[in-house]
Amino acid sequence: MQDVIVIGGSYAGMAAALQLARARRKVVVIDAGQRRNRFASHSHGFLGQDGVDPAIIWAEARRQLLAYPAVRWIEGTASTITGRKDDFRVPTEAGDTFAGRRILLATGVSDQLPEIPGLAERWGGTVFHCPYCHGYELDQGRIGVIASSAMSLHQAQLLPEWGEVTFLTNSALSLDPEQRADLQARGVTIEETPISRLTGAADIELRDGRVLPFAGLFTATRTEPASALAEMAGCTLIETPMGRQIMTGDGKETSVPGIFACGDVARAPHSVSLAVGDGAWAGAQLHRSLVWPE
Structure with a gap:
């Protein structure tokens, strides 16, 4: 016993x-x-x-x-x-x-990850969930936040402490005027074009063909x-x-x-x-x- x-x-x-x-x-x-x-x-x-x-x-x-x-x-x-x-x-x-x-x-x-091609393969390498654990190493580079739930808004609001942030809503949530104003006041770029896939180290290819390069990505x-x-x-x-x-x-x-x-x-x-x-x-x-x- x-x-x-x-x-x-x-x-x-x-x-x-x-x-x-x-x-x-x-x-x-x-x-x-x-x-x-x-x-x-x-x-x-x-x-x-x-x-x-x-x-x-x-x-x-x-x-x-x-x-x-x-x-x-x-x-x-x-x-x-x-x-x-x-x-x-x-x-x-x-x-x-x-x-x-x-x-x-x-x-x-x-962890249940967003179903985006290429994301799971980069999980823990260039895609993260905790800025305190991984934000510093991005050296204040460009950061992408991939929306998955209401918690994603919190990430987008917090991560400007570590770099220039783009918030990719990816049809996962809708922002009201107050939330948009808050993000813009923090210097966050809002990108609403859906994501096609992740490429390279931490790049995002959008459905309109644009490719956005990032130092690292975060998702909730x-x-x-x-x-x-x-x-x-x-x-x-x-x-x-x-x-x-x-x-x-x-x-x-x-x-x-x-x-x-x-x-x-x-x-x-x-x-x-x-x-x-x-x-x-x-x-x-x-x-x-x-x-x-x-």
């Missing part, structure tokens, strides 16, 4: 597991190996690791975590969660089953939990401006007693720094729930 089964071995899951390991609690981490930022070559804005390949950050964090003898690491995919608080069972697709007193869902989210993705485990276990999900996430209380416990959640799947907005902080808090709260069970 493990004290905690952590499902998801990226930044939030490992940060939580580290707190538990340092409290000498038995932890098993089940990781399917699908980090959300696996498409990016560099991680920015994470104190002490600015500009480092996220794969290197992850590998070093895992090495440090596994130095604690109470931690086991399982490469695999959890298939379901059964049982109740103090007596959960988590089988994996490989046929193993793990028992634990608590569950922590740190499964992350998947819609996020969904990367795993259906939370819904299968009966956890409540909520809708946010960025997409669906698991509902948790201040102590990171979900609507199901004994099941906790942290990281991108349980908070917004998203970044590596915020995921690590959320995971560290969840690990401490999990430990407290074992010390002072209700």
